[in-house]
Amino acid sequence: MSSGTQADRPVTSQGHYAGSVSRFLAYAVDITASSGVFALALAGISYVVSVVTGNHVSWNKGNIAVAIIFVGWEFVYFAYSWAASGKTFGMAVLGVRVVRADGTAVGPRHAVLRTLAFPLSFLLLGLGFAGILVQREHRALHDLIAGTAVVYAWDARAARLRFLAREAEPTASRAQLAGDERS
Amino acid sequence: MDPLDRLRDAGRRVTDPFEALAQHVAERVLDLVVSALDMNALLDRVDVNALVGRVDVNGLLNRVDVPALLDRADVNELLDRVDVDALLGRVDVNDLVRRVDVDALVEQTDVGAVIARSSGGAASEALDAVRSQVVGLDQFIDRWVQRAVRRKHPAPPGPPALVAGGPVQ
Numbered sequence: 001m002s003s004g005t006q007a008d009r010p011v012t013s014q015g016h017y018a019g020s021v022s023r024f025l026a027y028a029v030d031i032t033a034s035s036g037v038f039a040l041a042l043a044g045i046s047y048v049v050s051v052v053t054g055n056h057v058s059w060n061k062g063n064i065a066v067a068i069i070f071v072g073w074e075f076v077y078f079a080y081s082w083a084a085s086g087k088t089f090g091m092a093v094l095g096v097r098v099v100r101a102d103g104t105a106v107g108p109r110h111a112v113l114r115t116l117a118f119p120l121s122f123l124l125l126g127l128g129f130a131g132i133l134v135q136r137e138h139r140a141l142h143d144l145i146a147g148t149a150v151v152y153a154w155d156a157r158a159a160r161l162r163f164l165a166r167e168a169e170p171t172a173s174r175a176q177l178a179g180d181e182r183s
Numbered sequence: 184m185d186p187l188d189r190l191r192d193a194g195r196r197v198t199d200p201f202e203a204l205a206q207h208v209a210e211r212v213l214d215l216v217v218s219a220l221d222m223n224a225l226l227d228r229v230d231v232n233a234l235v236g237r238v239d240v241n242g243l244l245n246r247v248d249v250p251a252l253l254d255r256a257d258v259n260e261l262l263d264r265v266d267v268d269a270l271l272g273r274v275d276v277n278d279l280v281r282r283v284d285v286d287a288l289v290e291q292t293d294v295g296a297v298i299a300r301s302s303g304g305a306a307s308e309a310l311d312a313v314r315s316q317v318v319g320l321d322q323f324i325d326r327w328v329q330r331a332v333r334r335k336h337p338a339p340p341g342p343p344a345l346v347a348g349g350p351v352q
Contacts, residue, residue, distance in 0.1 A: 013318055014345075015340075015341045015342070015345030015346050016340045016341040016345075016346065017338075017339075017340070017341055017342075018321065019318070019320070019321020019322065019324060019325050020321065020324055020325075021317050021320040021321050021324065022314075022317050022318065022321050025317060093310070094313075094314060094317060095310075095314045099342060099344075099345070100342075101342060102342055102343055102344050103341065103342030103343055103344030103345040103346075104344055133324070133328050134328060134332055136334075136338040136339065137338065137339065137342075138325075149342055151341055151342065151345060152318065154314050154318075161285065
């Protein structure tokens with residue numbers, strides 16, 4: 001860890017609108033995680049079917065049933081995560097969360113609406129995501145439709161304290177050792 | 184009997200009633216004057232600051248025997264009279280906490296070691312570092328975008344419920 005950067009950085013971002021890099025990386029983590037879980041589930045089902053029936057099952061990418069199940073899974077993954085805690089796995093890793101436009105917690109209605117509106121932001125070459133960069137409140141098209149926003153939920157102050165504590169601990173240990181040697 | 188004593192007796196008999204009368208008249212006049220006075224108006228005319236400015240408070244305090252004063256004071260009774268809730272209600276705890284140099288506290292005391300042991304770990308350390316870098320990138324990009332769009336009014340930092348001092352839920 002680069003001690004200089006973290007120690008000197010302002011630590012008051014909690015509750016502020018999250019920026020584009022955090023949100024993009026959170027989405028990348030989510031897509032990777034959800035697709036991985038889906039692929040594992042398909043592999044598991046294939047294995048069980050092959051054990052039970054003796055027939056090998058192969059999942060074709062062009063299979064419409066698989067595509068529909070995948071879309072359904074993604075819907076459940078995002079909608080349930082946002083409704084339950086305001087954040088998906090990727091968002092939790094990056095320290096951001098979804099809230100209503102006024103900053104209060106999102107409910108199931110907003111979570112479902114946001115999930116349904118999310119694909120719309122991909123239309124027109126992803127123009128809906130431009131709002132994250134240029135909109136005053138960093139809200140994408142699906143945020144504006146669902147009345148939501150994404151904020152930093154990461155407690156940077158606590159992180160700074162952890163950082164300082166880690167820095168302080170070896171110093172304290174050395175001082176204690178020196179004291180023991182003297183005595 | 185001394186002729187002078189007689190003279191003094193006679194004089195006393197004459198002057199005593201006059202003295203009593205004069206005192207009675209003076210008290211009566213004083214009552215009338217005081218009742219006629221508007222004390223508030225009178226006090227309004229008094230420049231209390233100037234008055235206090237003329238008082239040598241240090242000299243006054245030097246004369247006070249503080250240990251003797253404290254010996255006479257029943258501190259417990261005094262504290263019983265204090266409404267602690269009302270007192271605490273007037274204290275701005277947030278302002279008080281803001282004045283505490285938490286960084287110095289963590290660095291110089293065992294609190295740091297306690298925090299490190301309770302919340303440490305390689306994963307936590309790595310996550311802090313990644314998030315810190317990402318927030319830095321976010322801010323860097325945001326600054327450039329703000330310059331590019333030449334926004335006249337600064338954008339709000341966050342939703343009202345979160346940046347007005349409320350905790351993130």
